[in-house]
Amino acid sequence: MKVLMLSKACIVGAYQKKLEEIAAIDGVDLTVVVPPSWEDPRDPTRLEKVYTKGYNLVVTDIAFNGNYHLHFYPKLGKIVRQVRPDIFHIDEEPYNLATFLAMRLARSVRAGTVVFSWQNLQRRYPPPFNWMERYVLNHADALLAGNSESAQVWQRKGYRGPIHLIPQFGVDPNIYYRRQRPTRQGRISIFKQRTTRPPTQPALAIGYVGRLVEEKGLEILLHAASRLTGPWTLQILGSGPDRERLEKMTQWLGIAPRVTFDQKLPSTHLPHYFSGLDVLVLPSLTRPNWKEQFGRVLIEAMACDVITVGARSGAIPEVIDEAGLTFAEGNVDELQSQLQQLIDDVPLRETLRQKGRQRVKDHFTQAAIAKNTVKVYCDIFGKSVPGMATLREQESIAI
Numbered sequence: 001m002k003v004l005m006l007s008k009a010c011i012v013g014a015y016q017k018k019l020e021e022i023a024a025i026d027g028v029d030l031t032v033v034v035p036p037s038w039e040d041p042r043d044p045t046r047l048e049k050v051y052t053k054g055y056n057l058v059v060t061d062i063a064f065n066g067n068y069h070l071h072f073y074p075k076l077g078k079i080v081r082q083v084r085p086d087i088f089h090i091d092e093e094p095y096n097l098a099t100f101l102a103m104r105l106a107r108s109v110r111a112g113t114v115v116f117s118w119q120n121l122q123r124r125y126p127p128p129f130n131w132m133e134r135y136v137l138n139h140a141d142a143l144l145a146g147n148s149e150s151a152q153v154w155q156r157k158g159y160r161g162p163i164h165l166i167p168q169f170g171v172d173p174n175i176y177y178r179r180q181r182p183t184r185q186g187r188i189s190i191f192k193q194r195t196t197r198p199p200t201q202p203a204l205a206i207g208y209v210g211r212l213v214e215e216k217g218l219e220i221l222l223h224a225a226s227r228l229t230g231p232w233t234l235q236i237l238g239s240g241p242d243r244e245r246l247e248k249m250t251q252w253l254g255i256a257p258r259v260t261f262d263q264k265l266p267s268t269h270l271p272h273y274f275s276g277l278d279v280l281v282l283p284s285l286t287r288p289n290w291k292e293q294f295g296r297v298l299i300e301a302m303a304c305d306v307i308t309v310g311a312r313s314g315a316i317p318e319v320i321d322e323a324g325l326t327f328a329e330g331n332v333d334e335l336q337s338q339l340q341q342l343i344d345d346v347p348l349r350e351t352l353r354q355k356g357r358q359r360v361k362d363h364f365t366q367a368a369i370a371k372n373t374v375k376v377y378c379d380i381f382g383k384s385v386p387g388m389a390t391l392r393e394q395e396s397i398a399i
Helices: 013-023 076-083 097-108 129-139 148-156 190-195 218-226 243-252 267-274 296-303 316-320 332-344 346-363 366-381
Strands: 002-006 029-034 056-059 087-090 112-117 142-145 163-165 204-209 232-237 259-262 279-282 307-311 325-327
Touching: 002 076, 013 029, 013 267, 013 366, 029 076, 076 097, 087 097, 087 366, 097 112, 097 129, 112 148, 112 366, 142 148, 142 366, 148 163, 204 218, 204 267, 204 296, 204 332, 218 232, 218 243, 218 332, 243 259, 267 296, 279 296, 279 332, 296 307, 296 316, 296 346, 307 316, 307 332, 307 346, 316 325, 325 332, 332 346
Parallel strands: 002 029, 002 087, 029 056, 087 112, 112 142, 142 163, 204 232, 204 279, 232 259, 279 307, 307 325
Antiparallel strands: none
């Protein structure tokens, strides 16, 4: 079964592990088309070639790079005619130009089609985008929804084909696990040794990983941290237009000595970074044009034995479930209470660490997501692939 996948998301090195897992399944011949970069004005990303074994990675030009609605791939037609896939997996939203053009190309070679969506807000688009969306929905053989709200959106918009609840990417527990990080021990003066009292409990290392933009709710986290008592630190990793404002806020709140801002890291370095944290907080805020669609950092953190605390916003609660803590969106007091509980209750930390890692193993590994995705291909193609019989049905939910 020849599979062609179009995915700008797969420029991220850590995400490519799913591609290796798909290609490793007997009977799958995988080609993946990616651009050399994605020029999001707020957070540009260049291609990382990390996990590229077993499949053909094709890097091709992209027009209107950084424009979510209008980008497309001028040379895609030639690639489609060369590969002549049985299945074309379009890893793009149904309403954009790239998906519309890819769907037309898929039909020209009579390939089965799979379209992925994170969209969890029901939005009405003006022409020509609503025309393109309707065309895609009329011809897609299956939709993959990254969260339950996305599945509901496409049902309400009239899609009558199968919708499978499968995250776009998972994590590999052999890559995402807690490392032993060396700690530097400085010399303590004789005076400090005699006068300093040892802490009654270990400091809570709180972290945030992601874009530094208003809708991610960092202001909520800083206010909550400023009200904590006991030993804690806060590490913020990422880039974005809000960085300078957030740095100034730590000074206004009097917590600057406890807060560090770290530059964005390559995706393959994140397991090491997570290994220095006890807690990851995702305090996202819903906006009219955006709602948290998954929060991949949550499963990355859980795989590294990091406790997750998230706002009850978008898909965050369904990702965390009972393996972490949640708080009402935008509620500083409730977030402060959850963090204070983790400072005061050290045994609770260990319990939640274990629950988080187990949840990842049960639901969010790259191998499981790859098998579930290939099962969708097989359903469309009408043929089984060797090694698929042991697939756990509950990991792929058909809506």
